[in-house]
Amino acid sequence: MSMIFAYISFTLYILGILFSFKREASYLLSFLGSIFVFVTGIIGTFYPFTLGEIELLPKIYMSMDVNHLSGIFMTIAATSWIAISIYSVDYGKFYSKDMGLWLNLSMIGMLTIMMAKDGLTFITGWEVMTVSSYLLILKSKGSFKEAFEFLAFGELSTVALIIAFASIFLKNGNFSLVQNSGTALFLIATTFAFAVKMGIFPFHTWLIGAHVKAPSNVSALLSAPLTLMGVYGIFMALSVMPNLYLYNFEWWGILAVGFGAVSAFWGALQALAAKQLKTLPAYSTIENNGMILSAIGISVIAIGDPNLQILSAFATLTAIILTISHTFSKSLLFLSIGHAKEALNEENIDDLRGSWSAVGKIPALGIILSGLSFSAFPPLIGFVGEWMLLETFFQSYKLVNVGEKIVTTFSGIFVALAIGMAAFSMVKLTGYTALGFDHGKKSKNMPNMAMKIAEIFLITFVVAPGIFAPFVVKYLGYGIFTSGLFGVPKPFLIISSIPVFGVLSPTFFTIVFSILFIFPLFFYLSRRKKVRKIDPWNGGLSLKENEYFSAPAYSAILEIVLKKIYITKEKISDYEAHIEVVDVVNLFYKGLKSWILKIEKIISQILMNGNLNVYIIYILIAFTVIFFILR
Amino acid sequence: MKILIGVFQKDGIEHYIVQENGVISLEVDPKNMYFENYTFIKLRDPIISSYESVRNGEGVFDFRYGPVTSGVGEAGIYHLYTYGERILSVDVDLSYKSRKLDQMISGRDPKEALKFVESICGNFAFSHSVAFSRAVENSLGINIDPVTESLRIVGIELERIYNHLYVISQLALAASQKVLSSHLSYLFEESLRLNKIFSNSRYLKNFNRIGEIKIPDGEKLQTLKEGILKIIDDFKKLYDHALASGNFIDRLYSTAVLKMSDALKIGITGPTLRATGVKEDLRYGNWMYEDLQISTKNDGDALSRMEVRAEEIFESSKIILQKIQILQKIQNFKTTPESMEKRSNGLGYCESPSGTIVYVIETKDSKISDLYISTPSFFGFKGVANAMIGNVFTDFQFAIESFGINFADAAL
Structure with missing residues (x-):
């Protein structure tokens, strides 16, 4: 019975994809799908259930279930999805119609991750989520570089996950994610993969560009539910360890x-x-x-x-x-x-x-x-x-x-x-x-x-x-x-x-605070009409537009004091000035990229120089090496 | 090194007021002379700007300080352009203090005008009074006797002492050196009380007159001598302690640096110029100052300016004591001025606590018909505006106080 809610969720998301030519319908379907995910999550939290499995090859299954852990995470993610879906009904009008398609698809991907009971299903969901999110980022003009960086880091996670699930397969002969199935290599590789997705230092640079460039509903999706998949992944990985x-x-x-x-x-x-x-x-x-x-x-x-x-x-x-x-x-x-x-x-x-x-x-x-x-x-x-x-x-x-x-x-x-x-x-x-x-x-x-x-x-x-x-x-x-x-x-x-x-009661804090607040509020409201409102004193003159304290100035002191960390540059020309700070990790990746491009250039000059003889030698060497590896 | 400190026109001919080697001279129609501050002086714009004019950029805004704000003692505005903390460009607006004094004084009898002159800037009252009196005396052909001149020197040095004490106490306060600041404030108050005993005015007002001065009796001279000795003795102890305080010195060192070249280019005089290494002082050209030791420093920062002022306190006390010693030997003071040839115009000047004050007046029928005033604060604000560039907000108070200038003195 419980599994019906999960199936309905998937169905609604698929309908959302099919109806993507009609914006509002697509987002409303993703909203309804998310409602069902929310309910499924609540049910699964208390009454775990299985959705069944498909046998692809002997001992190789794709299977799904909802347990206490995934139920909690589904409820959390669905709350965000519900809001994002409603929000997109208005906000999506500023973007092309296929946004609804990729939004529904990314939700399917994330839902699959949380329900996955085996490595294959998990990695399928992971890729669906990554690719659809990549396409969602591209909805903003001029976001190719940031979207590609997101994809590159996403695929880095995927490679790590492939290694992790391969280690499970080597140990157990299947991809099942059940307790005691994990290995040390599995834990290391999955931690790396999920840390990248969570944007853990120093793998966070993708997150900044992607969030800034993406449409705001997509930024919310990337920042909250998508990085949530990293958190869920860590919990999942720990749960399958001995x-x-x-x-x-x-x-x-x-x-x-x-x-x-x-x-x-x-x-x-x-x-x-x-x-x-x-x-x-x-x-x-x-x-x-x-x-x-x-x-x-x-x-x-x-x-x-x-x-x-x-x-x-x-x-x-x-x-x-x-x-x-x-x-x-x-x-x-x-x-x-x-x-x-x-x-x-x-x-x-x-x-x-x-x-x-x-x-x-x-x-x-x-x-x-x-x-x-x-x-x-x-x-x-x-x-x-x-x-x-x-x-x-x-x-x-x-x-x-x-x-x-x-x-x-x-x-x-x-x-x-x-x-x-x-x-x-x-x-x-x-x-x-x-x-x-x-x-x-x-x-x-x-x-x-x-x-x-x-x-x-x-x-x-x-x-x-x-x-x-x-x-x-x-x-x-x-x-x-x-x-x-x-x-x-x-x-x-x-x-x-x-x-x-240590103890804390936010409920009683609220009660006490509200009671203390009621009297001053009542006093204020009763005398509100008699209160004379004046501008704050600003040297005796009204503030002009260019006299308001600016937001960059608010944090400038820290940028100047911590200039060794921020690598702060105060750029002052004849008539213009501003402060530049950099995330030093970006400099590292910039250097790495430059280094890789240099190597790439050298290799391309040696191997891909248009000389037919060199190509044939390259093919022969490659063939020989592969032959010896696979023999 | 010639320093241009004033430009005015008379009968369609341009006149430069130039200071060199402790002497002020008027250069008539000086076509062959070029000064970088010519336009600045000629225009006398009430908005004084730094040479750097960076007002745009991400986050850059005008941090307006004034005109009626805690921390700005007079009605004036500092426009500090910044992107946060770092001061990029400065405009100082003097217009709120403008009183059109030349118009107020013109047409008045010199004695009546003297009251206005003494009220231009309270803490430079005596310097203004002496400079104006000298200009009038020059114009009316009045030659001052040595006793009057000696007493004027005593008054000028008393004014220098209390002003310098005040500046140093304010610098200590800005650096949160509360004990030092309190002690210096006490000495400042003592020096004002001493002024009152000596001249009947805490700010030495109505002490100087055209062609003469109020003569203090022997008892007042003795009280002044004892008072000065005590103040100097106390100040020496405090100053030695201040120089031993790393916290205090660190706040002043390399803060609001004004280079010698910029100071000369602007027309800065007084302790601020001497703190850049230039040995220029109007007292140097006055024969009545015997054995004058002019203090100079080379860094041009707030610390150098404070050091110059502190050393000038000691030098001023030495001068006062010398003059008292001479005056105490004279039994009957003769203060009758001698008459000289009258002229239609007169030049008078004085080394005030913060630099050169010059009056050029025109008299007609024994009344002031025209007037040009050059004051140190006008140039000082240009110096402050430039010295603050690159400093941070917390250096602001050190910059302002170390220059020892006033809106009232700058905006006439």
Whole structure:
């Protein structure tokens, strides 16, 4: 019975593809498909089921199922898909009709990944997702370079996945993804593949260009559900490994914590200096995925110690909450920014000022709430996730191994810095784009009802799971981390350990805060008509347009102070000046590319020089080598 | 090295006011002389801009500081163009303080005009008064006796001491050297009280007169001597401590650098010019200053300017004590001015605490018929605007305070 919902989802997405010539119908079908995925995910979370299998060759099957883990991830992804689909009803009008085709196809790809029970199905879904996403990025003009970079990194992941699944096949004689089927090589290769997809440092460069260039609904898809597939992949890979409790995989945990923390730090640092509208949220994705990976890392380190099972479970829960927070908040952020960007036809943070008054309260509220969520503002879901992450790091003192303690301590410092810097960058983004002075700008006339509905939908999912976080924790199957203490009834309190280490009740925070807020609000409303509103004092004169503090200036001090990290260049000519910062990893890839092109040129001159004799010798050598390999 | 500090027209002929080797001269119709600051002086635009004019670019905006803002003591505006922290270009708007003083003073009796002159800029009141008096005396053919000149020198040096103390205390405050700043503020207040005892005015107003000066009695001279000794003794201890403070010195070192070539090009005089290594001081050309030691530094930064001012405090105290010693030996002061040949115009100047003040006046029927004033702050703001380029916002206060200039002195 449960499997019917899954089949309906696939059917609706396929119909969405077939009806892509009719834009609205295509997006509405993807919306309906996503609703069914959402329901399927909820059912699968509690009642796992199988969808059946197809035998391709003896012992080689393609099969699908929905279990507790994939059910959770399907529900998370479907929430984002629902919003993206509704949003695209309006937003898709700015792009060609085939956008609906690739959007539905990419959702099919991601759904296949989450339901895959074997390597072949997984890799099929992975390729469908990668290629359709590549084609979606291409919907924007002048995005070929960025789309190709996305594809190149995507295929790099695929190569790593092929190696991983080949190692499973060598061990088990089939591609089944069941517990104990994994090998060390499988874990290394899949981790690499999924880290690339998550945009973990130093494999994050594809993510920036692609997010910036892609249409905003696609940016939301790339940043939230697509990188979510990387997170799911990591969980999946760990779930098929031999029992982590019995075998020693601490090395993996240490690497994950280290890379995750550095990635979080690097993403937050680069987000600070971002000037383009979508560059900042793109780097924020790197930061968030870094935090998720570091939480998973601590979970894996702790699971090897019988005394730290609670910490391991809490770290896993942290990773899932952070995943939920990132997916919902980032989808909202990209969609809201895309709305304002399209309405005002602007590209930079500094130019998109005052969307609250110029574009509308709903997209502005979307930017503000998602920004606040990433700034860990209580009681939003981002606050709950980041509190849990810090609690996880605080408890790393319980680890026995000195090396693990050192790595987690320094990683904790990096993560804490990242959280602080993220708040700084989000204040910059929301402060200017949503709340800044609009300078009399007017948004263009465009249909936006569906966009607003999508934004309201996601606002609900950023606010409600935060306020009712203890129930989310219970829903995810971690009821042991809810309790009642200090007058807070059970289960409204989240506890970070047993016995209690740290506690948080976003629900009661909301209640207390609301009560405290009601009286000043009532007082203000009752006297509102008597309140005289005046401009702030600005030296006795009204501010002219060129006297407003600019967004690049907001972060310039850090760019100047940290010039060795940002490789800051202050470019000052006779009449124009600006600050340039670079992501040093880009320089590395630039150098690598140049080096490869040089080698390519040398090889082409030797082998592909138009000389027939050389070609024949090359063919003969190649044939001989292949003959000896395959004999 | 000739420095152009004024340009005016008389009877259709251009006149340059030029300073060289401690002497001010008027160059009539100087067709063979070229000065880079000619246009700047000729136009006297109330908006003074830095030579660099970078106002565009990603994130570049005008950080307007003023006209009524905490941190800007007078009505004036600093337009700091920046992309964040780094100051790219500066405009200083003097227009809010413009009072059309030449029109207000013209047609008035010199004694009446002297009150206006003393009110141009409170903390340079005595320097303005002396420079104006000298111009009037020059025009009316009044020759000043040595006692009056000695007392004027005492007044000028007292003004220099309290101004320099104030500048250094403000620099200490900008560097959050609260203890040093508080002590220096105390010395500043003490010096003002000493002025009051000596001249009946905290800012030495109504002390100087055309052709004469109020004569203090022996007791006042003795009080002044004792007061100066105490202030200098206290200042020396504080200054030694200040120079030993790495935090303080670091904030001033290489901040708001004005090179010698730029200072000369602009027309800068006073301690700011001497801090770039140029030994130029109007006192140098006055025979009444015996054994004058002119202090110079070479870096042209806020630290050099502070060092020059600090050393000038010691030198000023030495001059005051010398003059008191001479005056105390004279039993009966004779201050009757001698008459000389009258002229229709007069030139008067003075080395104020922040540089050269020049008055060129025209008299007709014993009244001021025309007037040209050159003040150090006008050039100082051009210097500030250029010295701030490349510095960051937090250097702003050091730049402004180290120049020791005023909108009231610049915008006439």
